[in-house]
Amino acid sequence: MPLDATIAKVTEAIEARSETRRATYLDRMRRAADEGPRRAHLTCGNQAHAYAAMGQDQGALAEGRAPNLGIVTSYNDMLSAHQPFERFPQIIRDAARAGGGTAQVAGGVPAMCDGVTQGQVGMELSLFSRDVIALATGVSLSHNTYDAAIYLGVCDKIVPGLVIGAATFGYIPGIFLPAGPMTSGLPNDEKSKVRQQYATGEVGRDALMKAEMASYHGPGTCTFYGTANSNQMLMEFMGLHLPGASFINPNTPLRDALTVAGAARALEITKLGNDYRPVCDILDAKAFVNGMVGLMATGGSTNLVLHLPAMARAAGIELELEDFEAISSVTPLMAKVYPNGLADVNHFHAAGGLQYLIGELLDAGLLHEDVCTVAGDGLSRYTQEPKLKDGAVVYEDAPRETQNDKILRPASDAFQKTGGLKQLTGNLGHGMMKTSAVDASRHVIEAKARIFHDQESVKTAFKAGEFTEDTIVVVRFQGPSANGMPELHGLTPTLAVLQDRGLKVALVTDGRMSGASGKVPSAIHISPEAAKGGPLARLRDGDLVRVDAVAGEITCLAQDFEAREPVMADLEGNGHGVGRELFEAFRQNVGFASNGAAVVV
Template identity: 55%
Template sequence: MHIVVEEVTARLEQRSQKRRQAYLARLQEAAERPARQHLGCSNLAHALAAQPEDARLIMKQGGAPHIAIISSYNDLLSAHQPLHDYPEQLKVALARVGATAQFAAGVPAMCDGITQGAPGMQLSLFSRDLIAQATAIGLTHAIFDGGLYLGVCDKIVPGLLIGALHFGHLPAVFVPAGPMRSGLANKDKAAVRQRFVSGAATRQELLAAEQAAYHEAGTCTFYGTANTNQLLMEAMGLHVPGSAFVHPHTPLRDALTAEAARLVARNSLKGERYLPVGRQVDARALVNAVVALLASGGSTNHTLHLPAIARAAGYELQWEDFAELSRVVPLLARVYPNGAADVNQFQAAGGPAWLLRELLGGGLLHADVPNAAAGGLAAYTQEAWLDQGRLSWRELPVQSAAPEILRNLAEPFSSEGGLRLLQGNLGRAIIKTSAMPASALRVRAQARVFDDEATVQQAYAANELQGDLILVVRFQGPRANGMPELHKLMPLLANLQQAGQRVALVTDGRLSGASGQVPAALHLTPEAALGGPLAWLQDGDWIELDAVQGILSVEQDVSEWAKRQPASVPKNTPAGYGLHLFAQQRRLVGPADQGATILEWED
């Protein structure tokens, strides 16, 4: 093992000892609870009422696993539309091994692509914790021996995993749907977006480009949060090996889905190999997830999601852990926005299996972690395929077939990972550097301060964003408005950058997982709504953003700000989007560096 990986893991375990012990005690208490056969007769009858007669008989006898299916299916999200038929497929596969299942809960799943730049985006991050709560509602009937979790996109998979970890005595297998086929290249789509915001492309041209990129069922093909989710599920051993990026509606995808059912039954308390998810997701699994995130140049959103997942499992994962690992984990993948390739090309070049094999070979991953497939993490370094119709796995070639997409550990794209921690008198923030040119790593310029995304767009349209500048967009944190993504700012900032201006973004909000070449200090904590320094910033203040040294500072004595009046949180909450229903979440949510979550174990 690499010494830094060992040290980070050891510190994570040490600082989390009390919390983790309390979590495991709750897990053990739940595992020892009487089985469903000890339910009252009326309670059990309700659970059996809608089941076929053969399933009723098996459930009453109590000797076989009974599995919960939790799904985020809807046909609004292209990535989740293929999940429509999965419950019946999984029930059939479970029946083959003598097990039963019930569809226990559907969880909400919103599309960030539809809500980008609209008020509905203010509910996106909060939906993660709501998904965890909805998962708990399905599992709380206390009749299940394991869970199959069907989901793909941004907040959905983290929410499902947080929910599953609150039922950590049950085994869990995550079941993805796979990406859509490649359409218009992501870089060409981005170019049309930039042309549109500058007035050089019509709305009809923009819509045509977007429809050519997002054109069928399946996950979007850029390497944003949704696809990073799938890679991390492989790195944490929560998938059937090799299932992350196989297309929907193919024989291989069907075989992988059936295998998920077999594995969760086998890993249940009534199966051959009891593996509760709360013990599976330990410090080693969490560190493996961070390493895979860094080596692949994955989504900044996971600096929120992984700490929240860790807290659900009794751990205190810190941004410092990400930063320390980033210094020793090399960047091995170039997938859009970190390169030209999409996830289908990434998969064809070797995909997650190649990446994990290289990292394991370099001692950068814990190999001996428990996982759904058994056999340690090495099981996830092989490629899934159908051998005469039978699901099998095979070794990948030693040399990369596409070195412009995937590199060997000895010849990385960069010696460091793609995320860094910024600190200074403005607070703490995360920056993604894997897609940035070296010339953009340091920016010193005067601030242009805005309180929302829309006014930035108006200033750009009025040609008011001139010269070098650091764009500050505040009151975008979880307490202010739910921490929406500010993806609509990227095309205009990219245009300014390409015009020769030195530009950067500083915000207590988020960006899409597809954030790229413009330096962006994200998730700034403390946020402006809680009296963070952003609330005192004014146009013209000089700011230094140095991603090399890890500095984010205003060049002014902050004590002089006592002469200023801090800006107030904008009170406008648009009607018709359901935002008022989430006022309690805004009041209770924790800081970004602790996962921006409302969910906690009781002390």
């Protein structure tokens, strides 16, 4: 199938826009690669320090003829998605030895759980943790003793941070090995119902706690299609996972076999192997376009609209919001996974999952097939699914028909004709809205604004019964410079209750919503942010505001709006407590949300 004209045009525009940055990046990567295996440049003393604790692997490491894998791990056992990584280093070491190589844990990176910090002060560190993870990856790999890297990470900021780090060390190969989703627990729609009942006082905290624990109940990624699982999709669409690796449950024979296979493949793609594939060759414009297509086709997390530009810039690629909107306009929404539907990612995987999706999108001309991946050349390899036979992974062609058309549909009969992501521009700034879970009757909201400077004030007004008419809820001073751009997911139950009462409501904010955001129209990532004097700082209570996801506009209709002086908020309290003191330099130097809110690239 010929490549879709819009996909081709967007790719060409990205390549042209990125020409200088990409050429500079690739020149640096080629010169670094030409220096040969990194350990060759270390003194004997340097190497002795690196190998001192490696026991039976010391000889192979000292000879320098076998590839050495550096493991960058985000393991901790507070985060359910990352708890399974405790076992991975030993599995990888054993697999490397079996393949004639070695493996070492190069270093660890922090891994926050946004589910723990939702609505808490710690969430103000969450977005910046992405840049810390990139920096920690750099420290991990700076010892220069690795011929390839294996990246262990799943959740919200961890994968983007690891990708930024991997791109920075793009002259060596890298493979991402996931841990997989937890098994299905309490259905997500039932959990959401209990949350709304708690918000209105119909049930107590004991019922809420019981529902939450029944939903998040074991090791693995949360099963809704939020940022963590969107990350896994992205790594597969962009060719950094082995095919079919994303959604195999933890601690199962196939999961372990895929970890072994990933380590074996990492040895093969080093310069000492027979199929050298550095990360810089994988992370090109076509790979990022494929990732954006996957995001739209699955109705994935709005957080990736922040992360993808930051990841891309680390690889010399410049993405803009207009690229997302153009790709969304031609990419059908083929999946219904909570919060866009009732199914979870285990149901999605059983219905055909990413292998079916990639096959359909390739047939529709919506993906670049001619890409470099860790599995080999061509994205068609990712239409195959892994099977466990005689203890080893083998690949077979996946079924080309959906196994459940309530969850997964062909491109020709999709749930929606577009991916449901709209760029919004107007006198209130530049932002975006995810519409895939929002009823079409709510794509245009015009109402009076209520202005708040934090989400707790919204909840207080709700409990006091102050929302009695259609309302645009504006939560400003939530951008990266103001307070680290925390997610405002805690507002979802409150606003959903108002919507269910028959009111037309929308959220407008320079902050973020969660990857689990759903049915309430939300104009998010508004840039420039209020703390930088952006237009949101000129809004007043009672201003008539129009949020139009059809025309792509976000506008204040007040006659004197442009002439007003921006309000200044007292942000002094955002700079201390729960580690916020350590991030002042980040708040001072962070870029615009429209460019990924990046600090380190």
